[in-house]
Amino acid sequence: MNFFLTIILDGLIQASWLFIVALGLTLVFGVLKILNIAHGSFYALGAYIAATAVTMVAARGLPPSVGFVAMLLSVALIAAAVGLLLERGLLKMFYGRDEVVLLLVTYAVFLILEDVTKLIWGVNPIYATQPYELFGNLEFAGLYYVGYDLVLIPISAVVGFAIWFGLNRTVIGKIVLAVIHNEEMSVSMGVRVNRVYAIAFAFGVLLAALAGALTAPKISMQPGLSSDVIILSFAIVVIGGLGSVEGAAVGAILVGLARAASVHLMPQAELFMIYLIMAAVLMFRPEGLFKRETARRI
């Protein structure tokens, strides 16, 4: 019994940060119709920036709680700036081209960011473990967990709810939904689609970087981080249906549980399992679990 509880809790902890990454990816796809390969690089960027912020705070002798807040704030600011810059400066030039071409543009951005992070932070592993002890250790049904890990679960729930609320219950969110639904119609209704694109992309980058910052104290930052994360988040959004918030949540939980289960039961099958789930979902529901099929032009 305890064994299953361990798997479920581990899975939920995994799912919590994966959900935040996948949310960004699915939002960008919904609005801009771009499957962003560089999304994993934004995650890595967030993790590296957070590590730098934490180390700077610790060097000044401030408590880890300040480091935690500093890392979230610095990541939010830099990610929004990078997102706006990339969308306005680069992606804008390729709108209207094929989906696959845009995929390749983001692949190029991925390659570039991969080396930029190496140039700035080097190739040796970087750690930022100070905030990890922030919430102490907690006992849960006879199991001991690091508090920081468990805190990630409510944080991701709050982030998910905020995005859902923002999209469905605010005017700006309704406008974004209108653009997702029918871009041409929104333009004719006076929506500034370009601005929506920029905001949505910046938000996507922000979410990826936020997830990076939140996981930074748990992991060691080194090259190759981004390509592992993008592969996982692709699987999640494809399972849930590209462009669907609920889908990202369900996909993240499925992938998180699959990872945790295979780590505990069959460590050799980890990547294999996730992609098997994804392939199985695609076989039976090509559009993902949470996406309605749309009519197409003949």
Add this chain to the structure above:
Amino acid sequence: MRKGLHPLVMIVLVAAVMLFGRALPTWTLSLATIAASNALIALGIVVLARTGNVSFGQGLFFAAGGYGVALIANAWGLTDAVAQVIVGAACGGLLGLVIGPLIARYSGIFFGMLTLALSMVFYGALVKSTALGGSDGFNVGRPSLFGMSFTDPREADFMLYAVSVIVTGFAGIATTILFRSEFGLASLAVRENNLRVEYLGLSANRIISINFLIAAIFAGASGAFALMAQRHIDPQFAYWTTSGEFVFVAVLAGNQSVAAVFVASMALELVRSFSNLYLPNTWQLVLGVFLLGVILFLPRGIGSLWIRDRRMRRITATAPLAAERGAAP
């Protein structure tokens, strides 16, 4: 129909390129071997891309070919280069025969993601399989040709170069013939609108499956070349960034011309080795900027530099239409 080069002229060209290898210095020779091998797999992607589907998982067939050859070479002592290429192509082809019909009904991004997923499943399985050396892979012996074994490294390099240029050259000639055939034109029609193709009484799924099979065979043979050149194999063959590089070559080339694939592949290898030499830590950055530049300034690939005929101008004239289709939900 555009009057192209006669196939016989192309055969002479391939032979000339092969003999030209005699004059090349050794380092260019191995570079050209890798370029020819990458051109072969990229050619497969171009063939498939003419149906409108881009495979981000050609690494699957690349690795299948490589591992198939390596296992047979180590188990039965099969070292003949030509036989190894045939084995590689057969391994890739068999897998393609199974997978092709299954994924032919997907299109666009889903097609790309599913191919990527399948290659990553294979990668995940390879990394964990201790019998195949896990993530370290294993080594294989030096290839021979028709019973001759090459002890002089220069001779061995030239043999590999010759075989890869000839195989890739013939694949290119076959592809050119395919592009000009009824089937090749039907493939283009699938890209434009698969439903209309079905209304005409053709099976879009079958067209995609056959093109997929061709791409898989090319990828398997290319995996055999990569194995012979490195004499080592590891799961990195199936990793998604490996597949990404092949797509990169295909995009660089565009789908206008078969020769462009070879030029693009050679250009990529040159860029790679020069940035390895002068900018060792930033070659991915160079590659990314290069890719952006090509997409921005040569949207139809480097093939569009020398192919400008009436057909091309008509495609340019309908470009706004394509843009509208891209923007539609």
